[in-house]
Structures are given as structure tokens and as C-alpha cells.
Amino acid sequence: MRIVLLGPPGSGKGTQAKNLVERYGIPQISTGDLLRAAVKEGTELGLQAKKAMDAGELVTDEIVLGLLNERLAQPDTEKGYILDGFPRNLSQCDTLTAMLEEAGQAVTHAIKLTVDEDEVVRRILERAKIEGRADDNEETVRNRMKVYADQTAPVAGYYEGKGLLTEVYGMGTLDEVFERLTNVLG
Numbered sequence: 001m002r003i004v005l006l007g008p009p010g011s012g013k014g015t016q017a018k019n020l021v022e023r024y025g026i027p028q029i030s031t032g033d034l035l036r037a038a039v040k041e042g043t044e045l046g047l048q049a050k051k052a053m054d055a056g057e058l059v060t061d062e063i064v065l066g067l068l069n070e071r072l073a074q075p076d077t078e079k080g081y082i083l084d085g086f087p088r089n090l091s092q093c094d095t096l097t098a099m100l101e102e103a104g105q106a107v108t109h110a111i112k113l114t115v116d117e118d119e120v121v122r123r124i125l126e127r128a129k130i131e132g133r134a135d136d137n138e139e140t141v142r143n144r145m146k147v148y149a150d151q152t153a154p155v156a157g158y159y160e161g162k163g164l165l166t167e168v169y170g171m172g173t174l175d176e177v178f179e180r181l182t183n184v185l186g
Helices: 013-024 031-041 044-054 061-072 090-102 117-131 138-152 154-161 174-185
Strands: 002-006 081-084 109-114 165-169
Touching (some): 002 154, 013 174, 044 061, 090 154, 154 165, 165 174
Parallel strands (some): 002 081
């Protein structure tokens, strides 16, 4: 089971991915976590990422995909994995598909959590209060939603074209959303 979990910031991807990890015994893989770990460990790719971040630049797809390729080669991914919020653009979709084909694998499920925009804003602002994140204000959150719509939302269309996309309604209790997800995954 190789899952791409999609949805805007605040849609519950990370929370539901943790529940899926417990249910199915497969790892959650977040490229943000991979980047932070590589920088902390001082790996070759981590040093390249740190150089870009220190210069205020975006980390290149080449570095991100290199980290992802290394992670997917680890033994705990043999039964599958959950890609949390990756790929983020159509170029990454193509590269991921090619990378998986080379390894004799393919994405088996692409799941898009759909949540009302006002609810996303409410969730992120609530999380910002709890975590003390001053950068998460309503204007910033709505801008992130626009960036998501422009750049990342087309990823769903990519997987829909491959017959892999299922939209799951992300509103309701955590348990209700999780039940919807497990109904899709079987």
C-alpha cells in the first residue's frame, strides 16, 4: 500500500497519517521531516539543503527527491508507506512516478482530504494559538490556501487521470474522517 495523502494545510493530513500508520503498520513520510533530519545529521543532501535554506532559497526538487529516494530504500517501506503532502507539483508527480517505476513500484492510492476553506483557516489559527506560531495569522493562512490552489491542487488531477484519486470528506470528528479513509483503503 503506497499512499499519496493530499489536501490543503490544515486538512488533517498529518493527524490522519499518524492514525493510518498505527492501523496499517506502514511509515508516514514527510519531506519536511526528511529535510530537517538531513540538515540536523549533516548528510551530503542535508548540507546542500541547509545551504539553500540559509540563502533564503527553496530547496530544489533534486535534493528533496534524493532524500525521498534514500528514505524509500529503507526496509520499513517494503509493505508500503504514506507520503504526507508530497508531491506538491506536477513536475514532482512525474519524477516520483519515474522513480517508483525504476524501483518496480507505483502509488496504489491517492487520497485528497477535502475541507471547507473557513474550517481550514479556523484549524490553523487554533493550532497557531496552541503552538505559539505567530506566523500563522488569517492573512498568511489564506495566502497559503491560494498557493495550494495554484500549485498543489493540480496534483489531484494528475492522480485522477491515472484512476487513483479518491476524495475523502475531511470534516467531522477525527474518528469519522478516519473511518472514511479506512473504507477507501479496505
